[in-house]
Amino acid sequence: MKELIELIIKGIVDKPDKIEISQVVGEKTLIFEVKVDPDDLGKVIGRQGRNIKSIRTIINAAAQKDNKRVIIEIIN
Amino acid sequence: MENTNNMELNPQEKAEAILTKVIDFILEDGKVQIVDQEGNDSIILEIKTSNPGMIIGRHGHTLDALQYIINIIVNKGINEPERRKIIIDIEGYRKRREDIVSKYAQEKAEIVKRSGKKVALCFMNAVERRIVHLVLQEDPLIITYSEGTEPYRRVIIAPREKENNKEEL
Numbered sequence: 001m002k003e004l005i006e007l008i009i010k011g012i013v014d015k016p017d018k019i020e021i022s023q024v025v026g027e028k029t030l031i032f033e034v035k036v037d038p039d040d041l042g043k044v045i046g047r048q049g050r051n052i053k054s055i056r057t058i059i060n061a062a063a064q065k066d067n068k069r070v071i072i073e074i075i076n
Numbered sequence: 077m078e079n080t081n082n083m084e085l086n087p088q089e090k091a092e093a094i095l096t097k098v099i100d101f102i103l104e105d106g107k108v109q110i111v112d113q114e115g116n117d118s119i120i121l122e123i124k125t126s127n128p129g130m131i132i133g134r135h136g137h138t139l140d141a142l143q144y145i146i147n148i149i150v151n152k153g154i155n156e157p158e159r160r161k162i163i164i165d166i167e168g169y170r171k172r173r174e175d176i177v178s179k180y181a182q183e184k185a186e187i188v189k190r191s192g193k194k195v196a197l198c199f200m201n202a203v204e205r206r207i208v209h210l211v212l213q214e215d216p217l218i219i220t221y222s223e224g225t226e227p228y229r230r231v232i233i234a235p236r237e238k239e240n241n242k243e244e245l
Contacts, residue, residue, distance in 0.1 A: 001101075003101070004098065004101040007094075007097055007098065008098070008145060008149070011094060011145075011148070011149035011152065012145070012148050012149055012152060050144070051144075051145070051148065053141070054140075054141035054142075054144045054145050055141075055145065057133065057137055057138055057141035058098065058102075058138065058141050058142055058145060061102050061130060061131065061133060061138045062101040062102045064102075064130065065102070065130070
């Protein structure tokens with residue numbers, strides 16, 4: 001799951017080496033805390049949050065087969 | 077200097093590569109095929125799988141999110157005229173939706189013509205609203221327009237008002 005988040009966010013930011021993703025494991029829910037370069041924040045979130053919303057939708061499709069829910073928090 | 081991220085891949089190869097990687101996280105048996113397009117600037121990719129529902133998602137939301145993100149990734153750092161639109165389909169889903177939406181729009185248009193009252197369709201994304209407008213644009217008895225803010229935006233079909241109608245009332 002972390003690899004997928006990394007793959008997508010790497011593809012949309014300008015500074016992929018500044019991405020930090022850490023995982024907090026819950027019972028049914030996986031929480032990922034994502035940190036990116038401040039200049040890339042807008043790219044990850046997108047206009048009216050459209051980018052991050054799409055990322056969450058894709059990640060939750062991948063999590064579905066493990067019967068998990070994923071929460072992605074941007075913690076800049 | 078060229079962006080090293082591209083690794084000399086053209087947009088079509090780049091789209092195919094990234095989509096293949098992403099669907100491998102979602103599907104057991106997903107394969108990506110490039111659909112030959114004639115005289116079309118878009119890149120069309122079709123996903124083949126025994127489990128299309130996983131990618132389509134509710135009301136096609138996952139497929140739309142996937143298409144949106146792949147467009148951003150492939151077109152990153154490319155200026156407007158060079159950008160390529162990427163359309164992602166899966167097991168003929170988009171064509172099937174097009175047929176369903178066209179038929180639904182025509183049925184509702186008949187109701188409007190019979191009753192003389194306007195009808196609001198269900199909420200749709202921009203692509204599907206466009207299908208409705210296109211299907212009904214030639215009909216002289218009705219007009220179509222959209223109302224509301226995404227994702228709660230929908231098409232309204234209304235009887236076309238005649239000039240003399242107003243005077244009679």
